[in-house]
Amino acid sequence: MQEKYAPADIEQAAQRRWEDSAAFRAVEDPAKPKYYCLSMFPYPSGKLHMGHVRNYTIGDVLTRYHRMRGFNVLQPMGWDAFGLPAENAAMANGVPPAQWTYDNIAYMKKQLKSLGFAIDWGRELATCRPEYYKWNQWLFLRMLEKGLAYKKTQVVNWDPVDQTVLANEQVIDGRGWRTGAAVEKREIPGYYLAITQYADELLGALDRLPGWPERVKTMQANWIGKSHGVRFAFPYELDGRREKLWVFTTRADTIMGVTFCAVAAEHPLASTAARGNPALAAFIEECKQGSVMEADMATMEKKGMPTGVFVSHPLTGEKIEVWVGNYVLMGYGEGAVMAVPAHDERDFGFAKKYGLPIKQVIDIPGQPFSLDAWQEWYADKENGRCVHSGKYDGLGLAAAVDAIAADLQAKDLGGKQVTWRLRDWGISRQRYWGCPIPLIHCERCGTVPVPDDQLPVALPEDCVPDGAGNPLNKREDFLNCACPKCGGAARRETDTMDTFVDSSWYYSRYASADNHRAMVDARVKYWLPVDQYIGGIEHAILHLLYSRFWTKAMRDLGLVDFDEPFSRLLTQGMVLNETFFRKPAAGRIRYYNPADVELKFDDKGNRIGAVLKEDGEPVESGGIGTMSKSKNNGVDPQALIERYGADTARFFMMFASPPEQTLEWSDSGVEGSYRFLKRLWSYCARFGPSAVAEASAKESAKESPKAARFEIHAALKQANYDFARFQFNTVASAAMKILNALERCGGGRHAVSEEGLSILLRLLSPITPHICDHLWRELGFGDDILHAPWPEPLEAALAQDEVELVLQVNGKLRGAVKVPADAAKKHIEAAALASEIALKYMEGKAAKKVVVVPGRLVNIVV
């Protein structure tokens, strides 16, 4: 065996062997329990980053662990290949997005392979391939038939940088999720998927996902935003016509306190009233411009203007003035609200500002009501009772709402209603590099779906976008087609689908990726749902909500028979690194890569500063943050693998912190992981034939084989416990403990080292598969460690004759007592009381009570 650990050689050899033997090809086998382990597929941006390495290592550790546990495991990989970075790259260097994308895929695939992931590459897919997106189009047409997809023109979020529409989910703090550009409002026609039809199920089913992190479920529930209330109308007359102003409220019990109404700037009543009222028209225009563009909408000053329109209170008939308010959102409820300034903080502020009346209708005895300032209790839902509300006086919230809803219903002016925050999913994008929407516009027949037998509508792959709109609009060969209905000349739709459509069902496609006649086939029944999904928390709403919706839509179309796509979800933490910078007296702040910085410590190991290696001059620390280009604190996985090998990279990733937590990068931590693998290697290199070993073992041993064996099995027991709860950092520690124990009981081959090393290699093989594969063969443990059974701790090894119990006096640790492992409580008590330590600390007092915890401790209370 080679003296020195040379990761590059053994890793390539192992990877070649796995590839040649198709070791990770997954085949449906009803006799075995299946385990579908999926990591979120990457966008082919160019090269892997540390987040990818962490994500896929977690997935691979779980994959390999379950394989050895006897599961039939599927771990596929693919590419989320449509999207805007490809178009931006095309504009920058004139290469068609398709070519850029395929080149990136080729490079990143090579990188993934060099990390030794147990992936079934036979199922690889890329969403930009027609054989994949054909089924996007096919399913879109089925949704269209069912009314689940539809066209409408409405005010949408427009990203001025990416030149496209964004879904509500893609707008964060008023800015585009990708570009960070302030989103504008535009009225544009587009196609929508009726995700709101599934709002109730999407919300309710969250309770049936015990394997999902609580915070992801909370975020989804908040996003869906179910709210119970009353929808009712204020009747009014305008230009001689009888109209109704509909509003929604969760506080119908305060209806008698309404002193005005407010509508959104985009509300039809506002536009009607603005005719012949230039001041109002100007104000409406100001609201439309400003509102969504302001990132700090919440703190924005409340502004309004009266419309001059008066409506009637539905219960009292009182005249109520309607205002336009910049705080009313067109996208929620009816885009109009009843205003009860006495019991709603926003309405209160608005009424004070414009001198509108405030009428108290809720009271809590003992709490004084004053018009001077808003009090928290004014909006108290639990303790408030109706006052000044006629027949409703004395009622609490629930009873008042019931009574008022019934009265409104009797007048045919409304009733109870559930309102959702969730909006339908707008999927039209005015971009080139995406899946074409399979529709044809005919002057005679209108919009006509592309017939199934003409799918896919293929996207030309040779376009080079120039930044001036969608290049498809200039492609006559794409645009011109025959109307499927009348056969006349027609034009294709040039909008493409949101790329989140592509990723909403790829996990199902892996199960039947080679079937070009159906979207999914029977094999989906075997593999799906995904048993373990792993990815970043940033997809908590977008991708994970869309996928859940898509699954339910596919189910209702009879394509799959499961309700939820991902049984368990692991959201891995981000990879962080420290930032270092210098801020010159004049000029811009400059960031230095941590690799070029040397840390300074005092004699006690306390950090006292950092200097740039190049010039020895100090740099400032900007704290720990996500790896990013702008902060120059990224670490390239490629360099890491080339220097230390994939096993070291994988081990460090698992060891540095538990998978759900953030991981702080540390060069010396990587060094430590490498050191451990080198130690493992050199231990194995000395693992000679038994006769020689026996003697040398006795000589060098610092610990008895029996004690070492106990430690090894105890560490294994802990590791198995931690594997089951996905705490891989302590699994890695356990492996280190086992090697420490092996080294303590002497080198060479003997009964304990043979057993211990066989345990260690198997335990470690999901994390560092290459070195374990090599050593397993080299030392003659067997043919292929992939087929070795998972190690289990033996009771016999864990049995002890004598145990040491902690001895406490009055709860304070004072020493220890040794007793036989099977000693009765009585004997332990007697032994403890008789011990020197007990006599010393009891100071002659009598024991009041003795607590014995078997196997743990004795506490004497005096």
Next chain:
RNA sequence: GCCGGGAUGGCGGAAUUGGUAGACGCAGCGGACUCAAAAUCCGCCGCUGGAAACAGUGUGGGGGUUCGACUCCCCCUCCCGGCACCA
């Protein structure tokens, strides 16, 4: 403001769920090997006092329950993440 998650040595993090706090590793200090350095190996390493034995103290702060609390309960401080004119 609301919801969720946190706070443990110089650092990353353990503590099998109420039973020896600081496992494992990093950094640091001392030593061996070396002409020297790197690599490797051995030892020490929460804080305070002490030469040491040892004693005291210690899991963000304060109180409580318990023989015993990082862990459970109440109050407070700070940090991170999400949502937020949602009517």
